[in-house]
Amino acid sequence: MAGVSLVMGIAGILTSFLAIGAIPSFLGIILSLGSKGKSRKKKAGLVTSLIGLVLSVLFIFIYVRAVKNPGADGIFSRLSKGSKGSGNIQGTEGYEIPEEFRAGEGSFYSLPEESGRGTLDPAEVFTEEMFDPSNMPHRDGSASLSDRDFDEVNPSPEIKPSDPGGEEGLYVCRVEAGEGLAPFLKSYYEKYFATADEVHAIINSSDDTTTRVYCDGGFLVAEVFPGAAGGAADVGRIFSGIPTESYRVFLDNGDVSAF
Numbered sequence: 001m002a003g004v005s006l007v008m009g010i011a012g013i014l015t016s017f018l019a020i021g022a023i024p025s026f027l028g029i030i031l032s033l034g035s036k037g038k039s040r041k042k043k044a045g046l047v048t049s050l051i052g053l054v055l056s057v058l059f060i061f062i063y064v065r066a067v068k069n070p071g072a073d074g075i076f077s078r079l080s081k082g083s084k085g086s087g088n089i090q091g092t093e094g095y096e097i098p099e100e101f102r103a104g105e106g107s108f109y110s111l112p113e114e115s116g117r118g119t120l121d122p123a124e125v126f127t128e129e130m131f132d133p134s135n136m137p138h139r140d141g142s143a144s145l146s147d148r149d150f151d152e153v154n155p156s157p158e159i160k161p162s163d164p165g166g167e168e169g170l171y172v173c174r175v176e177a178g179e180g181l182a183p184f185l186k187s188y189y190e191k192y193f194a195t196a197d198e199v200h201a202i203i204n205s206s207d208d209t210t211t212r213v214y215c216d217g218g219f220l221v222a223e224v225f226p227g228a229a230g231g232a233a234d235v236g237r238i239f240s241g242i243p244t245e246s247y248r249v250f251l252d253n254g255d256v257s258a259f
Contacts, residue, residue, distance in 0.1 A: 005032035005045030012052020017059050025052030142255040143247070146186040153177045153184050159192055159200070162235070171200045172235060178206045181222065182247065185213060186254045189220055201235045203228050210238050220249040 005028040012025030028049030035042050138145075150157075154175050162170040173192070177184065181202055193200070196215040203210050205228050212223045223243040246259040 003041050003045075005029070005035065005049060006041050007045075009045050009048025009050075009052055012049055013055060014052075016052050016055035020056075021052050022056035022060070025049045025056060029053065138253065139250070139255050139257065142257050144182060144256045146183055146249045146254040146256050148183040148187065150184040150187040150191060153181075157192070169198050170235065171198060172203065173200060174203045174205065176206045177204050180204075180207070181211055182249065182256050185220055185222060185249045186251060189213070189215065189249075189251070201239070203235075209244075210235060212239055212243075215251075218251055220251065222247050222249060 008024040008028030008031060012021040012023075012028060015021035015024065026049070028045055032042055032046040032049060035045075157173050157175060159171050159173045162172065175181075181188075181204060188200075188202070193215065199212060199214045201210055201212055208226070208228045210225045210228060212221075212225065214221055224245040225238045225241055225243050227238050227241075248257050248259065249255070250257075
């Protein structure tokens with residue numbers, strides 16, 4: 001019986017963290033006390049069983065405390081965090097969701113009772129600051145920016161539709177832009193394009209060029225042709241040639257990149 005009590009004591013120690021170690025430990029104590037004589041195995045069985053019982057009780061106490069008080073420190077409390085209603089995110093070592101982001105109507109993170117899953121309110125997540133052009137990262141290879149107001153070139157440009165027989169949807173504008181049109185095209189598009197289907201011929205008398213501008217999804221296409229057109233018919237003739245320069249102006253942040 002002394003040998004069996006020793007085995008039970010060792011088993012109790014090894015299983016104490018599972019909280020069931022108290023069972024073999026308790027049996028080991030009974031067997032040790034019930035065995036005859038004063039052998040070393042009897043003493044060893046009694047000691048190991050007592051150690052297993054104490055450890056088992058200690059682990060049970062820690063586990064119960066962690067479950068009842070999720071805010072307590074320790075590994076068991078961290079494992080218990082993240083359960084429903086605790087207000088914590090599992091795996092972040094006690095990180096707490098700020099009060100303004102807790103469950104509630106219109107909150108960033110809400111927990112509908114019927115689903116038990118978190119939902120995001122886009123009105124709260126996506127803010128105007130996120131779409132501010134100044135916050136947009138610039139693309140690799142961008143040569144410059146189209147970030148200046150077209151009013152610097154001409155505060156009240158005269159934009160005329162093409163003459164009868166000219167290209168449908170074509171509008172003609174005359175300017176004098178000694179610095180070129182690229183820095184101003186994003187502003188021009190936002191102010192003077194009525195629809196994204198229009199095509200504008202911007203005649204720049206400063207450098208004797210005519211630039212065809214049209215929208216292609218998320219960017220403008222600018223094709224620069226030599227020669228300042230005299231009218232809509234002349235624009236058609238110039239556009240039949242080969243552009244000397246072509247570039248894109250991205251509408252999200254004004255990046256200018258050559259084709």
